Amino acid sequence: MARISVEVDGIAYEDEVEPRLLLVHYLRDRLGKTGTPIGCDTTNCGACTVLLDGRSVKSCSVLAVQVDGCDITTIEGVSSDGVWHPVQKAFHEEHALQCGYCTPGMVLASIDLLKDDPDPSEEAVRQGLEGNLCRCTGYCNIVRAVRRAAQEMRVTTP
Amino acid sequence: MTEQLEAGTVTQQVKENGALGAPGGEVGKARRRKEDARLVTGRTQWTDNIQLPGLLHVAFLRSPMAHARITRVDTSPARTRPGVVAVFSGQDFAGEQGSLPCAWPVTPDTVIPDHPPMAVSEVRYVGEAVACVIATDRYKAADALEAIEIDYEPLEPVLDMNEALAEGSPKVHETGNESFTWKFAGGDIEAAFREAPVVIDRTYVQQRLIPSAMEPRAVVAQTDGDSFTLHTSTQIPHVLRVMLALTTGIPEHKLRVIAPDVGGGFGSKLQVTAEEVLCLLITRRLGKPVKWTEARSEGNLTVHHGRDQIQHIRVAADADGRVRGVQVKLLADMGAYLMLVTPGVPILGAFMYNGIYKMDAYDFTCTGVFTTKMPTDAYRGAGRPEATFAIERVMDELAAEIGVDPMEIRRRNWIRHHEFPYTTICGLTYDSGNYEAATDRALALFGYDKLRAEQSDRREREDPVQLGIGISTYTEMCGLAPSRVLGSLSYAAGGWEHADVRVLPTGKVEVVTGTSPHGQGHETAWSQIVADSLGVPFEDVAVLHGDTASSHKGMDTYGSRSLAVGGIAVVHACDKVKEKARQVAAHLMEASPDDVEFSEGRFRVRGTGTSQTIQEIALATFAAHNLPDGFEPRLDASATFDPESFSFPHGTHLCAVEVDTETGATAIRSYVAVDDVGNVVNPLIVEGQVHGGIAQGIAQALFEEAVYDSDGNLLTTTMADYLLPSAADLPSFTTDRTETPATTNPLGVKGVGEAGTIASTPAVVNAIVDALRPHGVHDVRMPCTPERVWRTLRSVEGESA
Ligand code: FES
Ligand code: FES
Numbered sequence: 001m002a003r004i005s006v007e008v009d010g011i012a013y014e015d016e017v018e019p020r021l022l023l024v025h026y027l028r029d030r031l032g033k034t035g036t037p038i039g040c041d042t043t044n045c046g047a048c049t050v051l052l053d054g055r056s057v058k059s060c061s062v063l064a065v066q067v068d069g070c071d072i073t074t075i076e077g078v079s080s081d082g083v084w085h086p087v088q089k090a091f092h093e094e095h096a097l098q099c100g101y102c103t104p105g106m107v108l109a110s111i112d113l114l115k116d117d118p119d120p121s122e123e124a125v126r127q128g129l130e131g132n133l134c135r136c137t138g139y140c141n142i143v144r145a146v147r148r149a150a151q152e153m154r155v156t157t158p
Numbered sequence: 159m160t161e162q163l164e165a166g167t168v169t170q171q172v173k174e175n176g177a178l179g180a181p182g183g184e185v186g187k188a189r190r191r192k193e194d195a196r197l198v199t200g201r202t203q204w205t206d207n208i209q210l211p212g213l214l215h216v217a218f219l220r221s222p223m224a225h226a227r228i229t230r231v232d233t234s235p236a237r238t239r240p241g242v243v244a245v246f247s248g249q250d251f252a253g254e255q256g257s258l259p260c261a262w263p264v265t266p267d268t269v270i271p272d273h274p275p276m277a278v279s280e281v282r283y284v285g286e287a288v289a290c291v292i293a294t295d296r297y298k299a300a301d302a303l304e305a306i307e308i309d310y311e312p313l314e315p316v317l318d319m320n321e322a323l324a325e326g327s328p329k330v331h332e333t334g335n336e337s338f339t340w341k342f343a344g345g346d347i348e349a350a351f352r353e354a355p356v357v358i359d360r361t362y363v364q365q366r367l368i369p370s371a372m373e374p375r376a377v378v379a380q381t382d383g384d385s386f387t388l389h390t391s392t393q394i395p396h397v398l399r400v401m402l403a404l405t406t407g408i409p410e411h412k413l414r415v416i417a418p419d420v421g422g423g424f425g426s427k428l429q430v431t432a433e434e435v436l437c438l439l440i441t442r443r444l445g446k447p448v449k450w451t452e453a454r455s456e457g458n459l460t461v462h463h464g465r466d467q468i469q470h471i472r473v474a475a476d477a478d479g480r481v482r483g484v485q486v487k488l489l490a491d492m493g494a495y496l497m498l499v500t501p502g503v504p505i506l507g508a509f510m511y512n513g514i515y516k517m518d519a520y521d522f523t524c525t526g527v528f529t530t531k532m533p534t535d536a537y538r539g540a541g542r543p544e545a546t547f548a549i550e551r552v553m554d555e556l557a558a559e560i561g562v563d564p565m566e567i568r569r570r571n572w573i574r575h576h577e578f579p580y581t582t583i584c585g586l587t588y589d590s591g592n593y594e595a596a597t598d599r600a601l602a603l604f605g606y607d608k609l610r611a612e613q614s615d616r617r618e619r620e621d622p623v624q625l626g627i628g629i630s631t632y633t634e635m636c637g638l639a640p641s642r643v644l645g646s647l648s649y650a651a652g653g654w655e656h657a658d659v660r661v662l663p664t665g666k667v668e669v670v671t672g673t674s675p676h677g678q679g680h681e682t683a684w685s686q687i688v689a690d691s692l693g694v695p696f697e698d699v700a701v702l703h704g705d706t707a708s709s710h711k712g713m714d715t716y717g718s719r720s721l722a723v724g725g726i727a728v729v730h731a732c733d734k735v736k737e738k739a740r741q742v743a744a745h746l747m748e749a750s751p752d753d754v755e756f757s758e759g760r761f762r763v764r765g766t767g768t769s770q771t772i773q774e775i776a777l778a779t780f781a782a783h784n785l786p787d788g789f790e791p792r793l794d795a796s797a798t799f800d801p802e803s804f805s806f807p808h809g810t811h812l813c814a815v816e817v818d819t820e821t822g823a824t825a826i827r828s829y830v831a832v833d834d835v836g837n838v839v840n841p842l843i844v845e846g847q848v849h850g851g852i853a854q855g856i857a858q859a860l861f862e863e864a865v866y867d868s869d870g871n872l873l874t875t876t877m878a879d880y881l882l883p884s885a886a887d888l889p890s891f892t893t894d895r896t897e898t899p900a901t902t903n904p905l906g907v908k909g910v911g912e913a914g915t916i917a918s919t920p921a922v923v924n925a926i927v928d929a930l931r932p933h934g935v936h937d938v939r940m941p942c943t944p945e946r947v948w949r950t951l952r953s954v955e956g957e958s959a
Contacts, residue, residue, distance in 0.1 A: 025296075034200075035199070035202065037204055037421070038374070039372050042877055044877035045372065047372060075199065084199070088198040092191070092194040095846050098677035098678070099197075099371070100193070100197030100419070101421030129885045130885060130886040135370055136372070139853065140849045140891055141845075143885065
């Protein structure tokens with residue numbers, strides 16, 4: 001067992017974890033943060049994407065012990081004071097989700113993508129989200145949503 | 159043909175105003191979905207989220223052999239592992255596990271082999287469950303699996319359908335490798351082929367696919383010692399409850415099935431799975447709640463697969479390309495067992511090989527074949543994509559043979575607008591359609607003539623990158639299904655759907671639907687329908703579904719049936735509510751019910767200023783102080799709707815590809831889809847369904863294939879090996895609609911869930927073949943990977959040299 005202290009969605013946790021425990025299982029099974037789903041066991045699908053110190057990672061590819069001292073944002077911590085993040089809003093407006101299973105990962109990957117490229121082309125969004133699979137939408141509306149969010153974020157954060 | 163319109167302007171054909179109801183009505187509006195709030199914030203209820211006091215975790219040991227006898231099982235070493243509560247093998251369940259059901263024996267002599275949820279003496283595919291560990295957490299359960307000892311005596315695998323049917327083939331089951339042969343015919347096929355000037359003869363292979371819903375399956379079973387509750391990631395909570403009761407002997411009224419949030423299905427969760435049965439049996443035995451969550455690599459092995467057919471299609475035509483007859487001989491891979499609707503899938507396609515075309519004769523034979531592979535079953539489109547692929551591919555071949563444009567060959571054969579309703583050679587009556595209108599719109603958006611000009615230019619220049627244009631003018635049968643038709647096809651159940659509409663004292667409305675959405679947005683669409691019908695605000699409607707305790711009656715969601723069947727049940731229930739409310743309104747306003755009109759939520763006495771809102775009537779009914787004599791104090795009503803006929807959406811999809819003849823790589827340059835799904839309740843949801851469907855159909859054409867090696871091991875067990883397209887692999891689609899209302903239901907709707915998948919696969923493959931036809935290519939086997947395209951080109955070059 002190893003001791004970790006980690007901040008998740010603004011709350012500080014201290015826990016004893018098995019060295020092999022995956023971050024995604026720590027979040028889901030130990031902290032009850034079930035907003036982050038699991039879609040595969042080979043780090044291909046991106047459903048489990050969270051922000052680790054502000055950058056997107058697949059939480060199934062990280063061990064809980066590796067995030068000792070880190071700050072994690074999951075889909076549950078993306079809204080502030082009940083106000084949706086522009087990316088969440090844009091996904092809703094553009095109908096960029098159907099079953100919604102890929103959505104937490106898509107939203108967090110998109111937030112990270114927009115940090116690097118505040119005005120991505122369609123192509124840039126498609127390449128940027130390559131690690132996140134969606135079986136429902138055919139991606140058209142996801143691409144629209146990310147670009148819509150980008151626009152809104154450029155307007156609101158000069 | 160018209161020139162290219164500005165693409166992109168039409169990709170958002172969403173109306174902000176209602177089209178069907180009054181201006182400003184809800185039906186037809188691009189309402190944003192009610193479902194989204196919990197899904198975009200992570201407040202979801204996936205089955206795997208469920209935590210219960212004392213919850214135990216189940217892990218399954220799975221067969222590493224495609225075909226073998228189990229000669230020895232020793233579970234005892236696993237029992238002493240830390241955290242392990244119990245270990246069971248097939249022998250432990252043999253007396254109570256029954257056989258997984260097949261509800262669709264398509265012929266009276268269909269061979270339905272015994273299908274134990276956990277193998278007892280023989281395994282018949284890699285991945286079949288042979289034992290399980292129940293432990294205090296998921297890691298410990300998985301750890302202990304390695305301690306279970308099982309000895310196998312290998313038997314010959316059976317992997318190829320043609321070889322399976324040959325004499326002397328090893329047998330999957332003692333009864334042999336043929337499950338059934340099903341025949342269907344219309345017209346005189348011999349006459350159609352006799353002295354036919356043109357005969358086209360082709361064989362197409364529908365590769366095996368893995369449905370790959372993003373949420374892996376998960377099951378939570380619990381009991382209070384008397385009754386049982388099963389949370390499961392399913393499309394069919396209602397069907398499942400009946401089937402599990404029949405399989406396990408748990409009385410139906412002691413079993414509650416809940417489909418919480420379900421992360422996609424595409425047919426793969428239209429199933430009664432071994433894991434659902436076994437989790438119930440385990441909880442019954444241990445008296446403790448248990449959870450099983452599938453790992454993706456486990457799912458690729460054991461979620462039923464789709465397609466896997468060999469299609470031999472022959473077409474007889476006149477010299478001008480008029481089709482005289484179509485003959486189909488189909489081999490359909492059942493896999494090792496028949497699951498819920500395994501044999502029915504190819505049969506659903508039987509009525510679609512004629513497509514949108516008129517012909518004199520049709521003849522269809524399908525043989526279901528057992529192999530030592532994962533069973534196949536419904537996957538988006540179920541039988542109809544296969545049929546559409548074959549007819550749309552072969553129409554291109556016919557066009558090439560007689561030397562006309564492939565769109566022209568379709569025009570010469572399709573049912574014309576004025577000929578509807580039209581009874582096809584298969585005996586189905588297509589109620590409405592307008593193939594000309596959808597096609598003209600698609601050609602205009604695509605810029606067909608311009609692309610053809612570019613194509614001939616590139617051909618002339620011998621450009622190594624060739625342009626190909628693919629057409630798919632499809633129809634499909636949706637709205638499964640009229641119960642009588644299902645009965646005549648030997649399906650075990652009906653195809654009706656149920657709805658309850660409950661009016662609460664404050665005038666808010668609860669709709670209980672028997673459909674079971676898992677991404678389709680029924681909460682939103684049904685709210686729109688009810689809002690228009692009862693004249694209540696969209697926000698005042700709640701839709702309940704997916705729990706047999708609250709939604710007691712239903713046939714669930716698959717086969718593009720939810721709106722065309724379930725939505726109509728909602729309409730009918732609303733009509734009954736209004737009729738009751740009219741009685742109360744008339745009584746309160748001291749008028750004759752015949753003089754009371756209803757519109758936009760208000761009952762008015764004709765010719766007077768007197769009126770009452772439906773909310774006022776709701777409250778008065780709740781108080782029940784002053785109701786008509788003998789009036790039962792409720793406005794609530796139920797309706798069970800059984801459609802009289804299928805619905806027939808159609809459309810024209812056009813795909814332009816660039817194929818690099820040096821590398822074999824294909825790039826989709828543009829994709830235009832014009833679909834006619836009848837009237838539309840929510841254009842945003844419809845467009846989303848079309849997008850997702852097109853993506854899945856393209857994926858079959860270009861990327862996906864479940865591959866078994868010569869020992870029967872699945873090689874594509876992970877998402878690294880089974881190539882689901884990402885955003886970077888797909889283009890944007892240009893979509894538009896024409897609206898020819900269905901005449902068989904009061905909403906005029908047809909269904910949209912499978913349209914894109916059905917249409918797009920042949921559009922893409924036709925485009926690739928079109929690009930390469932001057933090189934002598936007349937088929938490329940799916941998926942058309944660069945390697946396949948390259949090898950096809952080299953082999954035809956070899957032939958011509
Ligand atoms: S769960 Fe698939 S990448 Fe993490
Ligand atoms: S919305 Fe279902 S997987 Fe993306």
